[in-house]
Amino acid sequence: MKSLDQILGYVDIDAVTKAIMLGRSITVDGFARRPIRVLTHAHSDHLVGLKDSIIYSNHIIATPATLELVVELEYVPSRYKAIYKRKAIGLDYYQTVEFNREKIMLLPSDHILGSAQVLVEVDEYRLGYTGDFKLGGKTAVMKDLDVLVIEATYGHPDIRRVFKEDVIDLVIDLVIEGLRKYGKVAVYGYYGKLQEVMAILREYGISEPFVMNHRMYSVTKIAEKYGLNIGCYFRLGTQEAREVVDSGRYIVFEHMVKAKRRRLDGTILNLVLSGHEYNEPIRRVDQYTWLASFSDHADFDELMEYVERANPKFIVVDASREGYPHVFARELQRRGWKVAVLPREREIRGKHR
Ligand SMILES: [Zn+2]
Known part of the structure; x- marks a missing residue:
């Protein structure tokens, strides 16, 4: 023994x-x-x-x-x-x-x-x-x-989470609603986690182009290399990304630290993916911002x-x-x-x- x-x-x-x-x-x-x-x-x-x-x-x-x-x-x-x-x-x-x-x-x-x-x-x-x-x-x-x-x-x-399965469905609904209302959605979160969310959005049939800064783009490339299906994403600063932004219909992914400086002018819906636990899966922070509890x-x-x-x-x-x-x-x-x-x-x- x-x-x-x-x-x-x-x-x-x-x-x-x-x-x-x-x-x-x-x-x-x-x-x-x-x-x-x-x-x-x-x-x-x-x-x-x-x-x-x-x-x-x-x-x-x-x-x-x-x-x-x-x-x-x-x-x-x-x-x-x-x-x-x-x-x-x-x-x-x-x-x-x-x-x-x-x-x-x-x-x-x-x-x-x-x-x-x-x-x-x-x-x-x-x-x-x-x-x-x-x-x-x-x-x-x-x-x-x-x-x-x-x-x-x-x-x-x-x-104890009582809403384990609901968060993703609620996030998808919000993204669809944001695209319908403003044409644009900004998603804030952490590296690695955001890439998983990108893949989930694609899985649920959301085909709007994604735009992101250089580092987010590099991490997304790594995510794709190791098996996530994302596709149709562009690095801000390139001609292609400019065309996407000009089209007025896209989803932009940003690191959490940028959430403080999110746009609140009624031109975009903001979705902040927090890792913290809350009593509810999703909650409205202000007129244009939702916080989703996406725990790891x-x-x-x-x-x-x-x-x-x-x-x-x-x-x-x-x-x-x-x-x-x-x-x-x-x-x-x-x-x-x-x-x-x-x-x-x-x-x-x-x-x-
Ligand atoms: Zn960790």
């Missing part, structure tokens, strides 16, 4: 760098002095200390989409780009690599373009880290784990469902990132699961000194 102490010797989380350390030589989503750095996805709270890892680690492992996004979104300082490219290993979902008798596999997760879960097999142990996820169709549930390391962004029983994270029920389907021997709740790790751990314990919260509270407090 494997004891908790034995197993927890293979898992640790660093309060400062947010490194999820698995096995002997692997660190995920934060810097640690280990030869292998894995990136689950291209969000800043999972790319902590990337520059240090580029210098220290022998290999940087992620899905090919994440490896490209990380460069495109400028998480790699230019003078480290060459060394990053040399050390980077693109790992497709369900492919494995092995270093020092430790096997690494990435599994799909519904979060953003390229996002992955990490499965490590070391000695006789199977260790899994979910990264950020929501429990959509894409998310593979890791089974037969000795330890499941799970995020807890919405690990509070008060955070599992709510409490989905977190619990993941745990039940995975049925791991032990659970480690990640407390190094935002959320409700202690509340979630307590709820797990109440249901009979063996749980540890890492990093331990003392270490978390220590970082504010």
